[in-house]
Amino acid sequence: MSKRDEPLTMPLVGPAKVSGAPVDPRAADEPARASAWLIRLEAGAPERTVRSLVERLRGQGLEAACHDIGGGLVAVGRAEREQLRQGLEATALAGRLIAVETPYRLVRRDAAPEGSIVRIGARAFGRGFSLIGGPCAVESRLQIQAAARAAAGAGIHVLRGGAFKPRTSPYAFQGLGLRGLELLAEAGRASGLPVVSEILDPGHLERMYPLVDAFQVGARNMQNFELLKALGDVDRPVVLKRGPSATLEEWLLAAEYLLAGGNGQVLLCERGIRSFNTNTRYTLDLATAVQAKALTHLPVIVDPSHATGLPELVPPLAAAALAAGLDGVMFEFHPQPEAALSDGPQALRVEALDAMVERLRRVEAALAEAGLREAGLPDTPR
Numbered sequence: 054m055s056k057r058d059e060p061l062t063m064p065l066v067g068p069a070k071v072s073g074a075p076v077d078p079r080a081a082d083e084p085a086r087a088s089a090w091l092i093r094l095e096a097g098a099p100e101r102t103v104r105s106l107v108e109r110l111r112g113q114g115l116e117a118a119c120h121d122i123g124g125g126l127v128a129v130g131r132a133e134r135e136q137l138r139q140g141l142e143a144t145a146l147a148g149r150l151i152a153v154e155t156p157y158r159l160v161r162r163d164a165a166p167e168g169s170i171v172r173i174g175a176r177a178f179g180r181g182f183s184l185i186g187g188p189c190a191v192e193s194r195l196q197i198q199a200a201a202r203a204a205a206g207a208g209i210h211v212l213r214g215g216a217f218k219p220r221t222s223p224y225a226f227q228g229l230g231l232r233g234l235e236l237l238a239e240a241g242r243a244s245g246l247p248v249v250s251e252i253l254d255p256g257h258l259e260r261m262y263p264l265v266d267a268f269q270v271g272a273r274n275m276q277n278f279e280l281l282k283a284l285g286d287v288d289r290p291v292v293l294k295r296g297p298s299a300t301l302e303e304w305l306l307a308a309e310y311l312l313a314g315g316n317g318q319v320l321l322c323e324r325g326i327r328s329f330n331t332n333t334r335y336t337l338d339l340a341t342a343v344q345a346k347a348l349t350h351l352p353v354i355v356d357p358s359h360a361t362g363l364p365e366l367v368p369p370l371a372a373a374a375l376a377a378g379l380d381g382v383m384f385e386f387h388p389q390p391e392a393a394l395s396d397g398p399q400a401l402r403v404e405a406l407d408a409m410v411e412r413l414r415r416v417e418a419a420l421a422e423a424g425l426r427e428a429g430l431p432d433t434p435r
């Protein structure tokens with residue numbers, strides 16, 4: 054093998070041998086007790102039998118619940134492995150026991166190792182690379198209809214548009230509220246695109262529900278626990294943005310609220326964190342996005358528009374996210390950025406969309422050619 058053909062990664066080194074007592078290789082992987090457990094059931098486990106397992110475990114004073122994640126999962130609190138093994142045996146269920154010592158449980162990758170699919174309309178996030186695009190805010194029928202046409206024409210999968218805007222200044226445009234959502238839904242129908250919009254208040258949930266295909270939880274609300282609890286109880290996907298000062302663990306625990314509440318349709322979105330940089334609006338933390346993807350089964354996307362505040366950085370960072378194995382991007386564009394009522398300076402022009410999608414398609418094709426990921430972007434309709 055020539056130097057050029059050598060793999061870049063170091064060979065994996067096996068566990069160090071300890072002299073003296075023989076090492077039981079199962080001991081570290083299979084502790085006798087843990088502060089929490091997941092039981093990953095084999096496919097096809099009958100629901101009634103799973104319920105009887107949960108009842109049995111609860112009867113023993115354990116905290117237990119079943120979840121519809123990765124084909125069926127029972128989450129258990131502090132317990133002995135033997136109690137769980139006996140429970141499985143008594144109910145004739147087959148499943149894998151996973152000892153959990155991380156504060157988050159249900160979002161862990163080993164809960165669904167093949168990765169979750171999150172559907173927004175017809176688009177399956179988690180397979181291929183997906184695009185969410187649109188203006189920061191819905192401003193008028195004309196504006197959102199023009200944006201929707203441009204999005205559909207460029208092959209974007211989901212149309213975004215804020216109607217309830219979390220603005221730093223109380224004097225800034227706050228969004229059109231419900232009227233904005235109606236206009237967004239109408240533009241989505243007209244263009245055949247599903248729509249996503251931010252929810253600020255759990256009290257808006259019922260009125261928003263019929264108008265959006267996915268709810269967005271904004272960066273400032275990542276730890277609005279009442280909002281997370283309310284969204285845990287709905288059968289609509291949630292795009293969960295990372296707070297600008299949130300650690301990876303805090304972000305994953307926010308997602309855990311949604312899954313623990315019963316909503317497994319969660320898409321994580323890294324949108325930039327606070328740093329000492331003044332050259333970009335925030336700092337796109339691609340490293341943490343890649344870690345989030347490795348640690349969880351949830352699809353992970355990035356938002357280079359809010360992360361950088363600079364439209365020219367959106368296409369290259371979208372390409373970086375694609376090459377890094379992430380699941381998509383959310384970005385802002387506007388039919389007339391100079392006239393936008395919010396975030397105009399960071400919005401791409403409609404004329405830039407085709408070139409960006411084409412660039413991503415080529416990067417994706419090159420990656421697929423190299424055996425690094427499957428193709429997922431549609432050919433751009435012309």
Ligand code: PEP
Pocket residue numbers: 189215219251270271272273294324356359
């Ligand atoms: C947005 O996407 O419109 C938005 C306000 O983003 P963030 O919550 O990431 O600031």
Ligand code: MN
Pocket residue numbers: 189190359385395396
């Ligand atoms: Mn914005």
